[in-house]
Amino acid sequence: MSALLRASLRQVSVRRGVAPRRMMSSGPEKGxxxxxxxxxSKTSFAVKLTSFVALGFSIPFIASxxxxxxxxxx
Numbered sequence: 001m002s003a004l005l006r007a008s009l010r011q012v013s014v015r016r017g018v019a020p021r022r023m024m025s026s027g028p029e030k031g032x033x034x035x036x037x038x039x040x041s042k043t044s045f046a047v048k049l050t051s052f053v054a055l056g057f058s059i060p061f062i063a064s065x066x067x068x069x070x071x072x073x074x
Contacts, residue, residue, distance in 0.1 A: 038045050
């Protein structure tokens with residue numbers, strides 16, 4: 001479709017008072033955009049998320065303790 005034709009169609013839809021349609025589609029159910037099943041067990045999700053975040057946060061501290069012990073500082 002040429003740019004001129006699209007522009008003219010857009011003007012016609014604006015003159016008619018028709019709101020332009022969004023180019024996004026909505027999902028069929030709640031949580032369709034999440035790649036895992038969050039809504040079935042929120043407790044299980046909370047435990048897994050907390051352990052994942054805690055492990056990621058503790059890695060620098062574990063690495064620093066390892067380096068200090070390796071150097072004989074601790």
